[in-house]
Amino acid sequence: MKVTAKPSTRQILPDERGRFGKFGGRYVPETLMPALDQLEHEYLKAKEDKDFKKELNYYLREYVGRPSPLYFAERLTRELGGAKIYLKREDLNHTGAHKINNTMGQVLLARRMGKKRIIAETGAGQHGVATATAAAMFGLECEVYMGEEDMHRQSLNVFRMKLLGTKVIPVKTGSRTLKDATNEALRDWMASVKYTHYIIGSVVGPHPYPMMVRDFQCIIGEETREQILEKEGRLPDYLLACVGGGSNSIGLFHPFLGDTTVKMIGVEAGGIGLGVGEHAATLSYGKVGILHGSLSYVLQDEDGQTSPVHSMSAGLDYPGVGPEHSYLKETGRAQYVSVTDQEALEAFQRCARSEGIIPALEAAHALYYTTKFAPTLGKEKLVVVCLSGTGDKDAFQVADKLGVKI
């Protein structure tokens, strides 16, 4: 079979009820159902609209700076002595992460729907910044919910959002992290749905979000496909990416789902241990349950109450995961592993020294697994790692961990 730059078989999932196998669906209050129906309808219409695509592509190229390079990490490859490692440089996008691929798409959609106000939740702040950026560019009012704990960890991003004219609302409930920010954003939306669009930052939440966010993030995998074919004349053997909610990973994986020779590994946050509240490795240690509007793997207790989670990386510190990942795990199409805080910290520094790239702590999880995995493969094998964002935002936190005062 001839390999083409265009993905060979596009999965038709989710079905019309928003299901990836048994995963996904819509578990939200009745108040939100009409809004989700409207959003799905408008999104499907926009997706088929050439002008919408043209407009989105224009901004992705001229404003975001796409395509992002697929960079051959030569020194890292040499040091590890195994497979050839390519890095998909999502850190080079405007605002420094893959998150803007989605927020540009959704802000354009919000404009089509005539909604004047944008809300979002954010963990590490990258999605918040990307939302604030897109809202600022189009002159839309924007409010971002962020857990108090995350605001401390990511004060730089809080300031960036404020500079961009966004109001950051501290969330003081529960664990004061991403999950609680998501609860608050959903509650806001319940009351403001008539004039507000809620931009979920990952492939989680009720249908159509997991599908829509995935579609906007698929640009990562689509470009990778073209680029690797141009450079190597063939498809990669392995794709690796970190998984919190799972948006950069699904964006990379999805366009390759029909290519059976391409294997996929998602890397979750192993935190500081295997106990409850010590990690955020939902697919590795969770059970099937319901959180934030969809059926997926969840970290919860025997009653169904959400468990506390931990990751040094605010972007991975989440007890749920996108339903499509649950489906890929269940069908065996993708494999999921976990990497600890300490290991990610090691890869963070290594990538900086070997490649001159300071990666986001989130991406450092995928990089660490790569440093262990690549040497076990032959030199002819090709590995693509999604470098989902820049580590500039993590500088203070990492310095603190390393005992350096800045």
Place this chain on the structure above:
Amino acid sequence: MNRIDQKFQELRRRKEPAFIPFITAGDPDLETTRGLVLELERRGADIIELGIPFSDPIADGPIIQASYYRALSKGLKVSQVFECVKGLRKETDIPIVAMVSYSLVFKGTPENFVARAKEAGLDGATIPDLPIEESDAVHLAAKEKDFKIVCFVAPTTTPERMSRIAKGTQGFLYYIAVVGITGVRDALPPDMRENIQKLKGMTDKPIALGFGVSTPEQARVVGQVADGVIVGSAIVKELERYVDRPATERIKAVGEFTSRLVAGAKGRL
């Protein structure tokens, strides 16, 4: 016959709306919950809506969320809530409807949850994060046990969905008065009357209204248009004021507060 149906039949004969107070199980402890259910019945409540605390409620406002947090921070388990209801059934026949997140219902399978709830003595459940599209499994399990799944209609619900939900609901229909989360509000929305009339044209089942009802006067207005008046956050807030006081004092205070709401709902202000 299910206790909910029986109660509404009785109220219809008396031409009275039902007064349905909401309390959170285990807030701040189950002893208070037990005492409150009995007290509320004495004060004229017709049906009790009993919230089973959930760690991540999305339909609930800060007052109810805080009450869930108070209960869960003491390690409350779903099985203990069921035990509490079981104990209450030796003392009262007042209909009790659980309010519970589908996350908890799904966890042990819907069939299992319904069986345990029914066995404990609960008469039905409202599941605020379960839209009609996803509710087949729990409806099926509930029908078998004559356990009532009470469905919601919101002001944003389209006419087409309204009629589907009106058909699917059991026991009564829960009309969400405001676009938003539970909580205390100053004014009742203007489209309330119109929407309830619309729903009455679609179903014979009783229609109870909740979200945003917090004063005796509001209860009076709602009691004139709906078959049931649900008050949640205002009652939980009253309890919260006495949360550091002894249980007896707490129960008495909430009881007195509820008396005034009952008088409002029944037009006896």
